[in-house]
Every structure is written in C-alpha cells, then in structure tokens.
Amino acid sequence: MADSLSRKRLSFNRIAIHATLLVACAVYLVPLLVMLLTSFKTPDDVRAGNLLTLPVEWTLIGWVKAWDTVQSYFWNSFMITVPAVIISTFIGALNGYALSKWSFKGSNLLFSLLLFGCFIPFQVILLPMSFTLGKLGLANTTAGLVLVHVIYGLAFTTLFFRNYYVGVPDALIKAARLDGAGFFTIFWKILLPLSTPIVMVSLIWQFTQVWNDFLFGVVFASGSAQPITVALNNLVNTSTGAKEYNVDMAAAMIAALPTLLVYIFAGKYFVRGLTSGVVKG
Amino acid sequence: MAALELRNVRKTYGNAAQEALKGINISIEAGQFLILVGPSGCGKSTLMNAIAGLEDISSGAILLGGEDLTGVEPKDRDIAMVFQSYALYPTMTVRENIAFGLKIRKTPAEQIAAEVDRVAKLLQIEHLLDRKPSQLSGGQQQRVAMGRALARRPKLYLFDEPLSNLDAKLRVEMRTEIKLMHQRLKTTTVYVTHDQIEAMTLGDRVAVMKDGAVQQFGTPQEIYNNPANLFVASFIGSPPMNFIPVALENHEGRPGVRLDSAGGSVCLPLPQLASNLADGREAVLGVRPEQIGLGRGQEAGGPVLEARVQVVEPTGPDTLVYVEVNGVQVCCRIAPVDTPAIGSNMLLELDIERLVLFDPTTGARIA
Ligand SMILES: Nc1ncnc2c1ncn2[C@@H]1O[C@H](COP(=O)(O)OP(=O)(O)O)[C@@H](O)[C@H]1O
Ligand SMILES: [Mg+2]
Numbered sequence: 001m002a003d004s005l006s007r008k009r010l011s012f013n014r015i016a017i018h019a020t021l022l023v024a025c026a027v028y029l030v031p032l033l034v035m036l037l038t039s040f041k042t043p044d045d046v047r048a049g050n051l052l053t054l055p056v057e058w059t060l061i062g063w064v065k066a067w068d069t070v071q072s073y074f075w076n077s078f079m080i081t082v083p084a085v086i087i088s089t090f091i092g093a094l095n096g097y098a099l100s101k102w103s104f105k106g107s108n109l110l111f112s113l114l115l116f117g118c119f120i121p122f123q124v125i126l127l128p129m130s131f132t133l134g135k136l137g138l139a140n141t142t143a144g145l146v147l148v149h150v151i152y153g154l155a156f157t158t159l160f161f162r163n164y165y166v167g168v169p170d171a172l173i174k175a176a177r178l179d180g181a182g183f184f185t186i187f188w189k190i191l192l193p194l195s196t197p198i199v200m201v202s203l204i205w206q207f208t209q210v211w212n213d214f215l216f217g218v219v220f221a222s223g224s225a226q227p228i229t230v231a232l233n234n235l236v237n238t239s240t241g242a243k244e245y246n247v248d249m250a251a252a253m254i255a256a257l258p259t260l261l262v263y264i265f266a267g268k269y270f271v272r273g274l275t276s277g278v279v280k281g
Numbered sequence: 282m283a284a285l286e287l288r289n290v291r292k293t294y295g296n297a298a299q300e301a302l303k304g305i306n307i308s309i310e311a312g313q314f315l316i317l318v319g320p321s322g323c324g325k326s327t328l329m330n331a332i333a334g335l336e337d338i339s340s341g342a343i344l345l346g347g348e349d350l351t352g353v354e355p356k357d358r359d360i361a362m363v364f365q366s367y368a369l370y371p372t373m374t375v376r377e378n379i380a381f382g383l384k385i386r387k388t389p390a391e392q393i394a395a396e397v398d399r400v401a402k403l404l405q406i407e408h409l410l411d412r413k414p415s416q417l418s419g420g421q422q423q424r425v426a427m428g429r430a431l432a433r434r435p436k437l438y439l440f441d442e443p444l445s446n447l448d449a450k451l452r453v454e455m456r457t458e459i460k461l462m463h464q465r466l467k468t469t470t471v472y473v474t475h476d477q478i479e480a481m482t483l484g485d486r487v488a489v490m491k492d493g494a495v496q497q498f499g500t501p502q503e504i505y506n507n508p509a510n511l512f513v514a515s516f517i518g519s520p521p522m523n524f525i526p527v528a529l530e531n532h533e534g535r536p537g538v539r540l541d542s543a544g545g546s547v548c549l550p551l552p553q554l555a556s557n558l559a560d561g562r563e564a565v566l567g568v569r570p571e572q573i574g575l576g577r578g579q580e581a582g583g584p585v586l587e588a589r590v591q592v593v594e595p596t597g598p599d600t601l602v603y604v605e606v607n608g609v610q611v612c613c614r615i616a617p618v619d620t621p622a623i624g625s626n627m628l629l630e631l632d633i634e635r636l637v638l639f640d641p642t643t644g645a646r647i648a
Contacts, residue, residue: 175364
C-alpha cells in the first residue's frame, strides 16, 4: 500500500522532471530548427511566412550559395584552429608536467600567475598584443593569429594538465629517473601515454574556443585571411541587396558545424576526462 | 674499502622547521644487506632517496664504492630501487617495464631479451610478461617491481618497504625469496622496513632510526642482545621486551634491583651494574620474554621470583605467560609442557647475565 503510493509519487516526479527537460530542450532546439528549416527554403518561401512551417519546396540553393561565399574562410579557420589547438595543448602538457613533477623555486608562484591568465578578458590584451605582433612582423598574418590563440589558451591547457599530472604518483617519475630516463624521455614514454583523457579535454576545449573566436579574428586578421566567424558576420551584415535569410542560415550552420561535430563525437571524452582521476599506482 | 658509506648526512626539506636527517653515519661492506628500520616518519625514505640521488642532501657525503656521489645524477649512480607502491609504468607490459631501463641505456636488443628472460625465470613471472600491471595481483606486481630492479646489475639495490603492501602469508614467502636471492646475487643492498621481524631475519647490519637519527647500528644479534637505549630495546623483538620499573640498591654488599610480586620481595643481584650507581635511584629493567624461565627452586641456586599467573597464551611452539611484577605486567615465554594454571603461583628464574638497565628519563643504557 505504502509502497505503491510512493511509486505513484515517484512516477509523478519523473513526469515532472521529464516535462521540464523537454521544455528546456525545446527552448534550445527551436532556434536550431528554425535555422535548418529556413536554410532549406527558397527566398520567396522565407518572405512568405511562418518560421516554423516546413519548406514548400526543399532546396539547396541557400547552402550552395553560402558555401561559395564562406568556403575560403572556412579553410582559413582550419588553418588557424588546427595548429593553435595542437601547439597550445602540447605546450600546456609540457608546462603541466614541469610544474607538477619538477617543481622548482617559485614554481607555485608561476602557476598562480598562469592561472591569472584564465581570468583576463580578451579586450584587455588587444592593444598590447597588436603592438607585439607588429614588432614581430606578424601583424595581419595567420601565424600571428595562431600565436595569439596559443598564448591565450596556454593558461587553460596548463591548468588542465598540471592538475591531471599532480595525480600521477611521484614514484613513477623517480623509478624512471633511476632507469636512466631524462626530462623529455619521461614525458614522452611515461606521462603522455597516460594522458589520453586530459588531451581530449584540452583538444575539445581549445578547438571550440579558437574556432568560435570572433574578437581576435576581427582584430588581428584582415581581408582574405579572416576566419569564418568574421566572414559570417560580414555576410549577414551586408546592407546591399535583399536579405537572403536562407543563405545566412546555411552559412551560420556551416560555421557552427565543426564544433557541433566535435561535441557529438567527442563530448563523452570531455566529461570523462574532467571527472576521471589518473592512474592507479 | 666500504661499498657504501654515509658521512654525516643531513637533510632539511625546503621550508621544514625540523631536520629530516640529523647527521647519519653508516658504512657497510660489499655484499652486505643493510636494514634501515624505524617508525613511520623517521626519515628512512628520505635517506633512500638521498642515496639514489632523487633528493639533494643539505650537507655530508654519500660514497658508493669509494666514489663521492655528490652532484652525480640518479641515472649515473648505478643504483636500482624497488618502491613501496611498486611504481610500475601503467601503460607498458611487464616485459616493457623490465626492459625500459636497459633500452634507455641502449643495450642491444638480443641482450635485453636475454636479460628479461633471466629475470623472469628468477622471479617466476614468465607467464606474465605480456600483461599490463593493472592485470596483475598485488603479489605479482611486487615481483615485477623486483624484476625491474634486477634487470640491470647495479652496484647497489635499494628496497623501500617492498613487502608492506602484501598480505601476511605472501610477505613471509617473499621475505625468504629475497634472502635467497641476495645469497645468490650478493649485491650490496639497503632495505627499508618498519617491520622488526624483517629487520632481524634479512639483515647483515641493522640501523635503527628515530626522528632522523640512527639510534644504533650493528648486527641483528647486537641490536637484539645489546640494545643501546630504551627505544631500540622496545622497537626490536616480538613480543616486546618487558620494562619493569625498579630501584637500584645494594644487597649484602652486591648491587642489584628489588622485585616485588605476589610471592614476596627479592633483591636480584646484577653483577654488570656498577656498585656506585646502586644508591636507591630509579631505573628500568629490560627483560626479554625468553629470558624468564621456570624456576627450579631455591636449592638449585639463584634467587627465584614467585608470581601469580594472570593470562596464558599458547602460541604453539611456546606459551606466553603474563604475571605481575612491580605493578606491571610481565610476559614470559615458556615451554608448552610447563604451562601453569591461571591464578596459580609460579616460580620464575631470570637470566641475570642478559638483563639490561635503562635510565627512566633519558632512556640511555645504564648497564
Ligand atoms: N617532500 C617532502 N617535503 C617536506 N617534508 C618531507 C618530504 N618528504 C618527507 N618529509 C618529512 O620528512 C620526515 C621523514 O619522512 P620519510 O623519510 O618519508 O619517513 P619514513 O620513510 O621513515 O616514513 C617526515 O617528517 C616527513 O614529514
Ligand atoms: Mg617511507
């Protein structure tokens, strides 16, 4: 009796939870749905009407036109993102390893200062950074933009790896040192093979950060070297001619696709990497 | 020439208030098995790490085969170490774990294979070579950790509590194996333990440590029979030495100690005690359980103690009997056939020659 009552209440709670989740889901997904539907409509269809109706006639003209316009910027974004992600992850791993396993005088202070870097807003570093890039002869180049992203990302990647490596037993390092391994051999042969979960975290984090960046892209790249986020903005904000919402929506989808795919295929590693401890003994 | 010599080794960790090592002096010959024993936190691991070169020392010198190791990198010291946590490389197979050190030293492949084979055979882990450490039991991991140290033939082995994570039965087995292995290989070894039975059974030399200082350094027999102070006496031996508070006095012109028990009061003469000390001062009498035997009566000679039996613990080979003397419980180890009834009075005889006396405040040996 009491049992069935509690089960009934439980199932009511479940329904409430699921209903809430469904509403939340809809709130997040409806804009995406509108974007998708619109991107497959003809311009006339878009102007005619209702945001949420299916296209009268499914067409790819929006996608084709969008791809033609943003294609080169899409590859720009890859040229910026891939090296920036790999380099910042690699250096972050090396930093984390040095800070956690070869602590030296002032290493804790250095780590605190690096952490501070996580809290510096983008806007603050724009001027000094453009000055520095100018001095280095890297102003308005893809290499310069990569450099900016690497430096800005290092605070985060170092934090990830340092906290992960703190959990690796020191005895492992000692054993390797007695076996004759030096600083880099230990890093390559012992620590990196243990690092898959945190490497995934760092790669996913950095990929989304760099790919989605707009501010650095608009400031430090110009013309044909701009990343897709900037190109998308330019496309949507052109004041000449009629608004082609289907093209805008398709271009926005194209710009968002890589990060969406990363989350769909690697999202579980992100959660796992952040929550898992390191090695047993 | 000493194989390993520690000269006044001192160590203070970065911001620690206390010295972790307070001037360690130890010297052992080639092929000897040195035990470092002492309670947790007394600096055993610190000393091991210092010998291995994993921690710098603050002052003093460490010499291996006559060569000063100051400034020599761990990898160039020709030392192999087994860690308490085993520290096996988790992503490598057992074979790769054992071969890692050889590979880094650019040993030819066929020589590595031969060495891995030799070690695997020696430790009976041939069937485990292709497994990862996470697929091994604690005992197997321990063997692999030993294998990794044995794979090179270094000048010195360091073992830091290698058996403390094993269950009791396995620990005894491995203890014997380590002893056999050392008799066969005869490599100079330093072995850390907080287990006094391991210390007694394995060591050629034992250094008993406390609070970063060596309390006594000697053979296991010296340490057991002739403890330098109260701490060493209480740390070595199981069941532990009995400590009886006594007053030193002269009885019929001979120095001795007074013992009170259920059967009355006797003055036990102690020839080893200097008579000028026997002036009524307080002391602690140290008696090992096996130094108390069944008394044969007054006529057989020697003073005899009569005490009431409180507890009887048969252990198999012998029986532990607890009686009360001078207000403290005293453990005696006697033959099972002599087991007395609880509550009865029992005649006891002490092995006077081997009794020791300590100062109750400083713990120093008086006699
Ligand atoms: N890395 C370290 N930093 C500061 N103090 C340490 C460090 N390692 C050990 N100590 C201190 O040094 C003393 C000896 O430690 P240790 O050598 O590990 O003792 P044992 O191995 O005998 O248990 C302890 O008081 C311990 O707290
Ligand atoms: Mg220790």
